[in-house]
Amino acid sequence: MAQTTKVFGESVLRKEDDRFLTGRGNFVADMLPPGTVFAKFVRSPYAHARIGSINTAKARRLPGVLDVLTAQDLKDQVGDIITAWAIPNANLKTPAYPPLAREVVRYAGEAVAVVVAESPFIAENALDLVEVEYDSLPVVTDVETATKKGGAPIHGDAPDNVAFKWTLAGGDVDKAFKEADVVVSQRFVNQRLQPTAMEPRAAIAQFEPGTRELTLHVTSQNPFVHRLVLSIVLKYPEHLIHVIAPDVGGGFGSKIPVYPWEAIVCHLAMRLGRPVKWVEDRMENYVATTHGRDHVQYVDLAAKKDGTILGIRARVLANLGAYLSTAAPGIPTILFGFMVGGCYAIQAGRVEVTGVFTNTTPVDAYRGAGRPEALFLLERIVDILARKLKKDPADIRRKNFIPADKFPYATAMGLTYDSGNYAGTLEKALDKVGYEKLRKEQAEGRRKGKLMGIGLSTYVEICGLGPSAVVTSTGFAGGLWGASTVRLHPTGKATVYTGGHPHGQGEETTFAQIVGEELGLPVVDVDVVHGDTKLTPYGQGTYGSRTTAVEGGSIALSARKVKDKARKIAAHLLEAREEDLEFTDGKFVVKGSPKAAKTIQEIAWAAYMAGNMPKGVEPVLDATTFYDPTNFVFPFGCHICVVDVDRETGQVKIRRYVAVDDVGNQINPMIVEGQVHGGVLQGLAQAMLEQSVYDENGNLLTNSLIEYLVPTALEAPRIETDSTVTPSPHNPLGVKGVGETGTIASSQAYVNAVCDAVGVDHIDMPITPEKVWRVLQKK
Amino acid sequence: MATKRKKASPKRKSVRPENGSHMITVAVNGRKFTRAVEPRVLLVDFIRDDLRLTGTHVGCDTSHCGACTVLLDGRAVKSCTMLAVQADGREITTIEGLSEHGRLHPIQEAFKAHHGLQCGFCTPGVVLAALELLRVENAPSEDRIRTAISGNICRCTGYQGIVDSVAAAGEMMRPRKG
Numbered sequence: 001m002a003q004t005t006k007v008f009g010e011s012v013l014r015k016e017d018d019r020f021l022t023g024r025g026n027f028v029a030d031m032l033p034p035g036t037v038f039a040k041f042v043r044s045p046y047a048h049a050r051i052g053s054i055n056t057a058k059a060r061r062l063p064g065v066l067d068v069l070t071a072q073d074l075k076d077q078v079g080d081i082i083t084a085w086a087i088p089n090a091n092l093k094t095p096a097y098p099p100l101a102r103e104v105v106r107y108a109g110e111a112v113a114v115v116v117a118e119s120p121f122i123a124e125n126a127l128d129l130v131e132v133e134y135d136s137l138p139v140v141t142d143v144e145t146a147t148k149k150g151g152a153p154i155h156g157d158a159p160d161n162v163a164f165k166w167t168l169a170g171g172d173v174d175k176a177f178k179e180a181d182v183v184v185s186q187r188f189v190n191q192r193l194q195p196t197a198m199e200p201r202a203a204i205a206q207f208e209p210g211t212r213e214l215t216l217h218v219t220s221q222n223p224f225v226h227r228l229v230l231s232i233v234l235k236y237p238e239h240l241i242h243v244i245a246p247d248v249g250g251g252f253g254s255k256i257p258v259y260p261w262e263a264i265v266c267h268l269a270m271r272l273g274r275p276v277k278w279v280e281d282r283m284e285n286y287v288a289t290t291h292g293r294d295h296v297q298y299v300d301l302a303a304k305k306d307g308t309i310l311g312i313r314a315r316v317l318a319n320l321g322a323y324l325s326t327a328a329p330g331i332p333t334i335l336f337g338f339m340v341g342g343c344y345a346i347q348a349g350r351v352e353v354t355g356v357f358t359n360t361t362p363v364d365a366y367r368g369a370g371r372p373e374a375l376f377l378l379e380r381i382v383d384i385l386a387r388k389l390k391k392d393p394a395d396i397r398r399k400n401f402i403p404a405d406k407f408p409y410a411t412a413m414g415l416t417y418d419s420g421n422y423a424g425t426l427e428k429a430l431d432k433v434g435y436e437k438l439r440k441e442q443a444e445g446r447r448k449g450k451l452m453g454i455g456l457s458t459y460v461e462i463c464g465l466g467p468s469a470v471v472t473s474t475g476f477a478g479g480l481w482g483a484s485t486v487r488l489h490p491t492g493k494a495t496v497y498t499g500g501h502p503h504g505q506g507e508e509t510t511f512a513q514i515v516g517e518e519l520g521l522p523v524v525d526v527d528v529v530h531g532d533t534k535l536t537p538y539g540q541g542t543y544g545s546r547t548t549a550v551e552g553g554s555i556a557l558s559a560r561k562v563k564d565k566a567r568k569i570a571a572h573l574l575e576a577r578e579e580d581l582e583f584t585d586g587k588f589v590v591k592g593s594p595k596a597a598k599t600i601q602e603i604a605w606a607a608y609m610a611g612n613m614p615k616g617v618e619p620v621l622d623a624t625t626f627y628d629p630t631n632f633v634f635p636f637g638c639h640i641c642v643v644d645v646d647r648e649t650g651q652v653k654i655r656r657y658v659a660v661d662d663v664g665n666q667i668n669p670m671i672v673e674g675q676v677h678g679g680v681l682q683g684l685a686q687a688m689l690e691q692s693v694y695d696e697n698g699n700l701l702t703n704s705l706i707e708y709l710v711p712t713a714l715e716a717p718r719i720e721t722d723s724t725v726t727p728s729p730h731n732p733l734g735v736k737g738v739g740e741t742g743t744i745a746s747s748q749a750y751v752n753a754v755c756d757a758v759g760v761d762h763i764d765m766p767i768t769p770e771k772v773w774r775v776l777q778k779k
Numbered sequence: 780m781a782t783k784r785k786k787a788s789p790k791r792k793s794v795r796p797e798n799g800s801h802m803i804t805v806a807v808n809g810r811k812f813t814r815a816v817e818p819r820v821l822l823v824d825f826i827r828d829d830l831r832l833t834g835t836h837v838g839c840d841t842s843h844c845g846a847c848t849v850l851l852d853g854r855a856v857k858s859c860t861m862l863a864v865q866a867d868g869r870e871i872t873t874i875e876g877l878s879e880h881g882r883l884h885p886i887q888e889a890f891k892a893h894h895g896l897q898c899g900f901c902t903p904g905v906v907l908a909a910l911e912l913l914r915v916e917n918a919p920s921e922d923r924i925r926t927a928i929s930g931n932i933c934r935c936t937g938y939q940g941i942v943d944s945v946a947a948a949g950e951m952m953r954p955r956k957g
Binding site for chain 1: 896
């Protein structure tokens with residue numbers, strides 16, 4: 001049967017969709033093993049307090065309650081939570097992060113006790129019966145107050161509330177500022193956000209006393225990281241821990257960290273000998289699942305009169321919350337500082353980041369993780385420069401872009417950008433939006449009092465994490481290679497075992513496309529297995545837009561190894577020389593004799609029967625690859641937002657949103673576009689709506705979807721997408737990453753548009769109608 | 780808002796078993812279930828835990844995210860905002876009830892064809908909310924679609940794929956003329 005094997009680059013419909021569309025997804029909360037008991041956590045209503053006594057007697061007496069544990073009970077059983085990103089040369093303080101609060105609670109929502117009961121209702125009722133005495137301490141939630149002299153210390157070993165001071169510098173920054181004709185400066189607040197994956201976090205732990213195996217089903221983006229950290233925290237052998245992350249309902253970074261309560265349910269399952277299930281509700285999610293962003297930034301840009309940018313400086317206070325979450329120290333430093341030069345050939349830059357402890361929920365990765373904070377400050381300050389010099393924001397970008405013929409390009413901040421054509425995406429986006437015409441309309445409208453704004457955002461980001469030697473040199477406790485096994489079965493069907501763990505990104509399909517393309521198999525014949533530490537090779541999971549570039553690269557290499565082996569077997573079976581074989585449409589054909597051919601399925605059968613194998617070739621048709629890339633990948637693009645502002649109310653309406661992205665080769669353009677749509681809306685959400693708010697006592701006011709404004713379909717604009725293709729030169733597929741590009745690009749496109757419309761240097765996010773109205777009142 | 784209440788068994792009395800539970804009968808996806816439920820049990824928990832139909836999800840508990848949306852007598856409701864006992868004698872459609880004989884419903888086909896889902900968690904609720912609209916209006920404008928699904932939060936898609944899916948589903952469900 002003839003089959004189309006050209007599947008790379010096609011918008012193949014997703015293999016994973018049917019199960020979700022029919023209600024047959026398998027999320028952690030859907031599971032209910034026989035005998036399951038339910039854990040709930042007593043959480044502190046105080047943001048900072050000394051714990052007096054904890055009386056669990058009444059709760060224990062409630063019928064159906066099986067256990068109530070406090071920090072005292074976990075001593076020597078569940079260790080402190082560890083940080084996996086110990087950034088060097090920053091005097092990093094790592095105060096104890098106890099699984100349940102010991103003596104002091106440091107944020108509202110920190111767990112002080114756990115209750116286990118026969119039903120979730122009983123557990124919930126028992127929470128109210130646990131009596132905890134709190135003696136309140138001074139509370140600080142914002143970084144500027146926390147670092148003032150005399151501020152109340154949160155940890156004894158960080159008396160000034162400073163977790164680290166990290167500096168990155170490149171080029172002669174002082175000279176750049178000395179030689180500048182113009183320096184523009186601005187304070188930016190990149191506000192705290194709540195990731196809000198629609199699936200709350202959940203965990204079910206089971207212990208098998210016979211084999212001593214501990215199995216944890218958990219909402220994780222990286223099950224092997226969970227297994228490793230849990231083995232350390234629980235002091236339990238890694239090979240006896242089985243972590244499964246089944247279908248995961250979005251993560252956006254918030255399901256990377258290993259959380260204390262995941263370790264605690266494991267402990268409880270071993271202690272009670274019953275499956276223990278914990279599912280958070282949204283309110284718990286908002287206080288107890290990590291938050292993102294939360295920078296205060298002081299930025300200076302030095303330039304010549306003609307708009308040439310000479311240097312950039314950023315002093316940043318990054319809020320880390322009360323404890324250091326798994327990747328927390330690396331987000332506002334490594335993933336932030338290196339990118340402050342963006343698309344521009346800036347020869348000098350200095351970034352100084354102070355990580356700050358506060359009485360707030362720990363902060364960790366959130367979609368983009370450091371890069372949105374960098375690109376926002378850069379693209380905003382460049383617009384402020386353009387305004388100051390009365391230059392077109394497009395011209396000032398054109399003037400400073402790294403030219404397309406200069407790649408690979410070594411930046412002043414110390415990276416080597418792999419490939420790029422920044423002017424290419426800018427011009428395409430300008431063309432698509434009809435820039436000249438819009439500027440004309442804007443000028444005419446202004447005379448009539450109409451406020452229309454055009455916001456440009458040109459970005460480049462670092463992803464595809466990453467070469468292990470580089471990431472481990474930044475203190476990250478984990479190589480970031482890709483892992484895969486590609487296995488053909490006797491009937492010629494294939495299974496791909498990947499170390500990535502897609503949770504919405506569609507790699508069950510794109511990875512099948514990679515193998516389909518390499519081996520000439522229909523996508524339907526390729527199954528992708530992920531998220532189970534007993535099935536796949538040791539893998540790093542899915543985050544940092546790494547999965548397609550790194551895990552996908554590994555899969556391509558495994559598939560090519562399979563093909564090489566298949567060629568040997570085919571040559572043997574056809575009694576031909578390997579170099580005389582051609583591989584087309586899933587079969588090896590002897591050049592010039594089209595009838596002398598073996599299909600990949602026939603070869604798989606032969607490889608398993610193994611009665612007629614070439615000398616020295618092992619039976620079976622599979623291959624495993626651990627692929628460590630030589631560099632990161634650097635996707636880029638230009639987003640343009642066009643807004644109309646109502647002068648009377650300050651209401652902003654998005655008229656157009658154009659996104660031209662270059663993510664290298666695209667395996668599945670439909671999925672790429674979907675990633676852009678979702679990413680853009682998350683960035684726009686930050687610009688328009690979202691913001692975590694704490695009161696003066698450290699209570700999170702935005703603790704439900706009533707207060708925390710996630711956009712609905714009514715706030716979401718239609719996004720016009722397009723792309724250019726500049727392949728990455730260094731990975732097997734020429735692909736880059738796309739999961740975070742939209743978020744990294746879009747906030748500043750919106751803010752630039754609003755500032756352009758109302759004629760002001762800056763408005764902090766989220767841009768509410770009130771803020772716009774107040775700016776307009778001053779004019 | 781007036782919805783006709785179809786009684787599954789008109790003469791049935793509210794039976795009170797010893798533990799304070801009520802006996803209820805609901806028709807779910809065309810099949811009748813009679814169960815004893817505690818008065819405090821939410822409809823969503825009844826559907827998920829008692830009937831083990833786990834395609835209906837819980838994303839917030841405060842009726843804002845819409846992941847728990849089901850059709851109750853044809854109307855989209857958030858099943859986390861209703862008690863199971865309030866569903867006594869009524870008809871419920873969950874996501875599991877849409878496809879027939881292994882064939883996807885047109886709205887499911889459309890979501891697949893137009894990339895209307897990514898992680899899949901909000902999807903069942905979005906599909907049912909949209910289906911309520913399409914059953915009364917088969918050529919809705921984009922604004923109508925966006926309004927109809929505005930009670931359902933999706934964090935992955937930016938809604939564009941969803942809106943396009945619903946529009947395409949409307950077209951597929953429209954009766955052919957001539």
